[in-house]
Amino acid sequence: MFWLPKDKWAGQSLSGLSPGAGGDAAFRLFCMPELSFYRAPNHQQLTERARFHLRRADWQRIATPVADIQAYIFDPDRREPLGTVLVVHGWTGEASFMTAIAEPIRRAGYRVVLFDLPAHGLSGEHSTNLIECARATTMIGRHFGPLSAIVAHSFGGMISLVAVEGHAPMPHALAVPRVVLVASPNRLSQVTGEFGEHWGLDSAGSRAFEARLERVSGRPLSCFTVVKLLRATGCESLVVHDREDREVSFHCAEEIASETENSELLTYSGFGHRNILFAPPVARMIVSYLLRSEGRRSSASIASAPPDHIGLQMLG
Numbered sequence: 001m002f003w004l005p006k007d008k009w010a011g012q013s014l015s016g017l018s019p020g021a022g023g024d025a026a027f028r029l030f031c032m033p034e035l036s037f038y039r040a041p042n043h044q045q046l047t048e049r050a051r052f053h054l055r056r057a058d059w060q061r062i063a064t065p066v067a068d069i070q071a072y073i074f075d076p077d078r079r080e081p082l083g084t085v086l087v088v089h090g091w092t093g094e095a096s097f098m099t100a101i102a103e104p105i106r107r108a109g110y111r112v113v114l115f116d117l118p119a120h121g122l123s124g125e126h127s128t129n130l131i132e133c134a135r136a137t138t139m140i141g142r143h144f145g146p147l148s149a150i151v152a153h154s155f156g157g158m159i160s161l162v163a164v165e166g167h168a169p170m171p172h173a174l175a176v177p178r179v180v181l182v183a184s185p186n187r188l189s190q191v192t193g194e195f196g197e198h199w200g201l202d203s204a205g206s207r208a209f210e211a212r213l214e215r216v217s218g219r220p221l222s223c224f225t226v227v228k229l230l231r232a233t234g235c236e237s238l239v240v241h242d243r244e245d246r247e248v249s250f251h252c253a254e255e256i257a258s259e260t261e262n263s264e265l266l267t268y269s270g271f272g273h274r275n276i277l278f279a280p281p282v283a284r285m286i287v288s289y290l291l292r293s294e295g296r297r298s299s300a301s302i303a304s305a306p307p308d309h310i311g312l313q314m315l316g
Contacts, residue, residue, distance in 0.1 A: 015200030022201050023208025030195055030209070031127040033119055039092040040274075047121070050096035053103075057114070064139045066132040067118035067125040070095070071140060074102060074112040081111040082294055083148030086141050086176070089114075090154030090183075094121030097277060101151060101182075104283040108291060113144045117159070129216055130188070130224070131169060134162035138174045147176045149290055153277060154248060155191070157184030161229035169218045178236035178293055180286050181226065183245055183273050186252040188213075188224035226252075227259045236262040238289045240282060247273040264289070 014022040029035055040046060057072035072095055075081070085105050087098045095114035102112045116123035117133045137159055141147055152160045157179070166173025185191055192213065196206040210221055217224070230237055237260065241253030250267070257265035266289075271279045 013200035014205065015202070017205070019202070019204035019208045022205035023210075023212060026196060026199055026201055026205065026209040027212035028127070029199065030192070030213070031119075031129045033092045033128070034126070036092045043092070047094060047096060050094075050099065053099040054096050054114075062115075062140060062143060064136055066135050067123050067128070069115050069118070069124070069136050069140060070122040071113060071115040071144070073144070074106045074114075076106050076109045076111060078109050082109040082291075084111045084113060084144055084146065085290065086137075086144070086147050086150045086160075087112060087114045088137060088150060088152040088156035088160050089117065089120070090152075090156045092120070093153065093156075096121070097274075098151075098153065100278045101283050101286060104280075104287050105151070105290065108287045110148065110290070111144075113140065115140050117156075129213070130159060130162060131217055133159045134170060137163040138166070138170065138172065141174045141176065145175070147174070148294065149178045149180065150176050151180040151182070151286060152184070153182045154184060154273070157181040158188065158224065158226055158229070161226060161233060161235070162224070164233045164235060165229050167219070167223075167232075173233075176235065178238070178290075179230075180238045180240065180289065181253075181256065182240045182282070182286075183242065183248050183276055184226055184239070184252065184256065185248045186226045186255045189221045192221065226256050230256070230260045230263065234262075236293065238264050238266060238286065240266045240276070240286065241268070242271045242273070242276050243267060243269045244271075245273045245276075 014025050017025060054072050057074050060071045062069045062071055087102050089095055089098050094116050098114055102114055106112045118128040118136050119125045150160045160179060163174040164176055192210055196209055201209060214220055239253045239257045241250050243250045253265060257263045266285055276282055
């Protein structure tokens with residue numbers, strides 16, 4: 001895509017620009033995670049510490065049309081994995097921030113695949129967008145699949161569901177039976193609204209900004225809600241959220257869980273938006289959900305098998 005010098009936009013406002021210029025600048029800024037106001041001031045220190053936990057992973061560089069993607073694979077101790085779980089970080093984050101959740105999943109017997117989204121972490125490019133991130137997710141998921149589940153944090157949840165849905169301009173859908181959504185927003189329009197407000201866009205500038213996003217995605221922003229995407233995909237979901245999350249309102253989790261079928265809501269208090277990724281009780285419940293789902297799938301497989309096949313499975 002494109003790149004803008006970081007220093008040029010530090011502390012700037014778009015309020016003095018015409019709607020067209022302001023919308024264009026907002027779109028460019030929105031597509032650059034490095035400039036996001038969501039990124040912690042000590043982001044570099046956090047990444048240096050977090051990447052230590054990737055040292056035992058199998059590092060693989062995967063070439064995709066949107067970017068060269070850095071992937072990290074953790075194999076379980078058991079010879080045959082229960083399945084493969086894809087772990088997707090949030091906007092401005094990176095794979096290393098997800099290792100505290102990934103390790104308990106690995107210990108439970110799964111192969112766990114983490115990766116840096118385009119323009120994040122050690123992957124290529126300086127800028128990206130929802131569709132490019134979803135394309136990268138699809139390609140990584142298909143490369144390492146079949147997948148048992150996706151575990152995603154924050155905006156990574158919407159990215160993952162766009163990949164699973166596979167609506168144009170996506171090349172194809174990513175097959176996965178269930179997703180775990182940790183601190184996920186529900187509506188893209190709310191995310192863009194907060195972004196425009198932060199950068200001082202007026203209503204006309206905001207409309208121009210959203211129009212640019214809609215041209216990239218090929219459909220209205222109103223199509224991008226987690227509720228609509230879950231309904232379209234038919235995925236089972238575990239919705240995990242902290243009541244005191246100051247970045248993504250707990251109301252988002254309530255909407256998602258109440259307006260979709262096959263969704264469970266798991267609530268916490270005191271962890272917030274980011275520290276929920278490092279909370280042992282959260283990781284334990286996610287693992288429990290994955291194992292329960294795996295058990296249901298195995299039981300359904302046995303129940304649908306011919307009698308002689310059932311006998312072989314039970315003897316084995």
